[in-house]
Amino acid sequence: MQAARLPTRIATGDGEDAPQTPPVHAPATPAATDEQETDQPQQAVGEATTPADRAGFQPPSAEALATRQSRNSAGAEKMGGGQRLRDHTTAQRRLMQDYRTFQKNMAEGTSSNITALPVDGDFFHWHAVISGPCDTPWEGGLFKLDLIFGDDYPFSPPKVRFRTKDVFHPNVYVDGNICMDTLKSSWQSSLNLEALLISIQSLLSDPNPLSAANGAAARLLTENRSAYDEKIRALVEESLEQSFSMDDDSDDAEVDEEAV
Secondary structure: OOOOOOOOEEEOOOOOEEEOOOOOOOOOOOOOOHHHHOOOOOOOOOOOOOHHHHOOOOOOOHHHHHHHHHHHHHHHHHHOOOHHHHHHHHHHHHHHHHHHHHHHHHHHOOOOOEEEEEEOOEEEEEEEEEEOOOOOOOOOOEEEEEEEOOOOOOOOOOEEEEOOOOOOOOOEOOOOEEOOHHHOOOOOOOOOHHHHHHHHHHHHHOOOHHHOOOHHHHHHHHHOHHHHHHHHHHHHHHHHHHHHHOOOHHHOOOOOHHHO
16 A cells, blocks of 8 residues: 655754745646637628729729730730730720710700710720801801821820811812821810810811911812802801711710729
């Protein structure tokens, strides 16, 4: 039978042995649980986290994304990617901004009797209509324009021509192309689509015969202004007939606002 273990004694100063008190260990503190460490409320599923979410931002529709992706993919394939693709994207972003600004001004009635829309949702190809300036022989006319923007927009101007036929003007070529400084050396990247169309509208009643694209119109303007004005009034009537007889702009599809 094993003998019972006796308490260990140590010698005291008076020669007697005192029992040694066993060490007392403090109880271990339980490790903090995940619930104790996480004292912040958990975000509910679907809760808005960004300013855009809180503002109720809706992503572009699938159709809008498909159209945009198709355009960018075609551009990437044509240009081989790289810097030119980035330029393409920059130009498209600026044109979308021009569209938003133009639509806002149209809604507020400050667009100077001008309308414009991308053709089939393509922001690099636009159709526009400008009205003749008031209190001029051009008043009452409706003149259609075609605008082609490049990947270097807004650092370079678009190519613009009249779709309305036979525009008799010193600064308009027979094929409808326009000769004006704004589309050449005077172009500035700060100009946008609306500013350009307003400049063309002003050019109708304020021609520059010294930079003639149509010699006959320039000569008639300088030699017989009344005959020139009479010809313009006849052109106004023709422009209205063309506006109703030409193919309308039904192909200028309404742009999905969610895409811009």
